[in-house]
Amino acid sequence: MEGNIAxxxxxxxxxxxxxxxxxxxxxVGNVAANYLSxxxxxxxxxxxxxxxxxxxxxxxxxxxxxxFLVALLLxxxx
Amino acid sequence: xxxxxxxxxxxKPFDQFIVKPLFGGTEVHWYTITNVTLWMAxxxxxxxxxxxxxxxxxxxxxxxxxxIGELFYGFIYKMVEDIAxxxxxxxxxYIFTVFLFIFFANFLxxxxxxxxxxxxxxxxxxxxxxxxxxxxxIGFVKNGxxxxxxxxxxxxxMALRPIIAVIExxxxxxxxxxxxxxxxxxxxxxxxxxxxxAGFAAIAAVAPLSxxxxxxxxxxxxxxxxxxxxxxxxxxxxxLKDALHPAH
Numbered sequence: 001m002e003g004n005i006a007x008x009x010x011x012x013x014x015x016x017x018x019x020x021x022x023x024x025x026x027x028v029g030n031v032a033a034n035y036l037s038x039x040x041x042x043x044x045x046x047x048x049x050x051x052x053x054x055x056x057x058x059x060x061x062x063x064x065x066x067x068f069l070v071a072l073l074l075x076x077x078x
Numbered sequence: 079x080x081x082x083x084x085x086x087x088x089x090k091p092f093d094q095f096i097v098k099p100l101f102g103g104t105e106v107h108w109y110t111i112t113n114v115t116l117w118m119a120x121x122x123x124x125x126x127x128x129x130x131x132x133x134x135x136x137x138x139x140x141x142x143x144x145x146i147g148e149l150f151y152g153f154i155y156k157m158v159e160d161i162a163x164x165x166x167x168x169x170x171x172y173i174f175t176v177f178l179f180i181f182f183a184n185f186l187x188x189x190x191x192x193x194x195x196x197x198x199x200x201x202x203x204x205x206x207x208x209x210x211x212x213x214x215x216i217g218f219v220k221n222g223x224x225x226x227x228x229x230x231x232x233x234x235x236m237a238l239r240p241i242i243a244v245i246e247x248x249x250x251x252x253x254x255x256x257x258x259x260x261x262x263x264x265x266x267x268x269x270x271x272x273x274x275x276a277g278f279a280a281i282a283a284v285a286p287l288s289x290x291x292x293x294x295x296x297x298x299x300x301x302x303x304x305x306x307x308x309x310x311x312x313x314x315x316x317x318l319k320d321a322l323h324p325a326h
Contacts, residue, residue: 051157051161051312054305054308054309055312055313058309058312065267068263068267069263076092
């Protein structure tokens with residue numbers, strides 16, 4: 001066991017940041033699941049909504065990427 | 079990061095993103111030719127090769143490279159027309175250029191031993207803030223002060239409007255940040271993940287599994303490279319639509 005308390009905090013913080021990525025995964029899954037259930041109910045309207053799907057995915061994913069970025073900064077940049 | 083003792087596995091997933099001068103030396107000035115410069119230039123060359131040389135024949139029945147170019151052109155043209163409307167088509171060349179650059183930079187980055195330029199926030203931020211500034215200027219030129227109506231929802235109750243306006247202003251200024259970090263973050267995360275799995279290949283027991291994992295993650299990254307270029311472009315179209323038709 002070596003290292004100092006600052007490094008401990010850094011690693012704990014990075015781990016907490018990774019939780020955010022996991023939560024974003026739930027969000028992305030929600031978007032895709034709702035799109036799919038809607039698309040299966042009305043397949044003829046599905047094609048016109050793929051752009052909206054990707055925008056929704058992008059927005060949901062961006063927040064997860066932010067927390068991933070915080071984790072990266074804590075691990076390598078602090 | 080401490081140096082590894084002998085026999086210990088060293089995983090350095092971020093060494094692939096280090097900017098190095100190509101022709102010796104360690105200092106990087108603004109004019110230094112680095113690996114970033116090289117791979118960005120290659121991305122531009124690919125675009126030029128596909129669109130200038132590939133469609134040089136202007137054939138009625140397109141050649142292979144010309145039909146690839148036409149496919150890209152039609153895809154983005156339809157996207158701009160659908161989302162930004164007819165008056166957005168004027169800005170199609172810019173959007174198409176941004177898409178092609180990101181698309182080819184992403185895919186060149188997937189080549190083994192290559193450098194992924196879009197993994198650097200410095201590169202994507204220029205693209206993101208470029209879109210932000212251009213869209214804001216277009217908004218003010220086209221609508222004058224009416225562009226501020228974007229932040230003042232006329233259908234909301236009067237009491238709520240100041241609060242919504244503050245939120246709208248904040249979300250407007252976060253746009254370029256999220257726009258650029260989304261692209262860089264996605265690409266960085268994927269490439270780092272490949273390197274992490276590659277590091278596990280040093281352990282004999284899990285090496286076959288690691289090879290399978292690398293193949294799977296690589297497949298995912300091919301998908302991500304295309305989707306992120308698409309997402310960047312489609313968000314540009316949406317911001318452009320907001321600038322052209324700011325009334326909520």
